[in-house]
Amino acid sequence: MLTIRRIYQKNYPKGKQVYYQYTSEKYYEIHMETSHNGWNISLTEEVFEAPVKKNLKEEIFDPYKEGSEVYVSEMNGEETGIIVIQHMKWNNTLLIHDLYVDKQFKRKGIGSTFIKMAKKRARELGVRMIVLETQSSNFPAIQFYLKNGFQLIGLNVNSYSNEDIKKKEIRIEMGCLIENHN
Numbered sequence: 001m002l003t004i005r006r007i008y009q010k011n012y013p014k015g016k017q018v019y020y021q022y023t024s025e026k027y028y029e030i031h032m033e034t035s036h037n038g039w040n041i042s043l044t045e046e047v048f049e050a051p052v053k054k055n056l057k058e059e060i061f062d063p064y065k066e067g068s069e070v071y072v073s074e075m076n077g078e079e080t081g082i083i084v085i086q087h088m089k090w091n092n093t094l095l096i097h098d099l100y101v102d103k104q105f106k107r108k109g110i111g112s113t114f115i116k117m118a119k120k121r122a123r124e125l126g127v128r129m130i131v132l133e134t135q136s137s138n139f140p141a142i143q144f145y146l147k148n149g150f151q152l153i154g155l156n157v158n159s160y161s162n163e164d165i166k167k168k169e170i171r172i173e174m175g176c177l178i179e180n181h182n
Contacts, residue, residue: 002080002110004073004117009061016070018082018100020056024048026139027168030157043136043152048168052137058098060084065097071117073101073110080105083114087125093175094122096132115148122178130176135160137169150174 007016028043060070060082068086072079081101088095096118101110122130131153134141152174157164159171 016060023053024139025051028136081110094127094130135169150176
């Protein structure tokens, strides 16, 4: 049985690291064109020449996440995933800093359970929207978020480096409006 519980930084004096992994066969190619009266921007689904594999390490209790709520999922006493959310009072949104499900537990509904929990928490806090960031190269994550009610709300073509477009890894902002917010 899957359980979700909140954890606290004070219980992890040496920190808590998570290793993110994903493999993507597809990505979204950005097309940007300047015209005399504006810009035309589109994202088109494309296929990598060879699947891209990413391995990232993240400190869950990084100082920039101060004030966040951290939840872990467990199945039979084994940690299966983690979500880090933060109420951003300045614009009344709920930011998902991190959402990770261990590779061996993917496709078992854990990620969707985290999203449902985040939506419930968003309604409790009275926020207007849940927001998050992913990359144009993380096609599986984008599909997961679309399936769970998120939409494209923005992008940044130089967030990670000056070569993001060339690397096919631009920052994608996604959001999910919360009905009946205060």
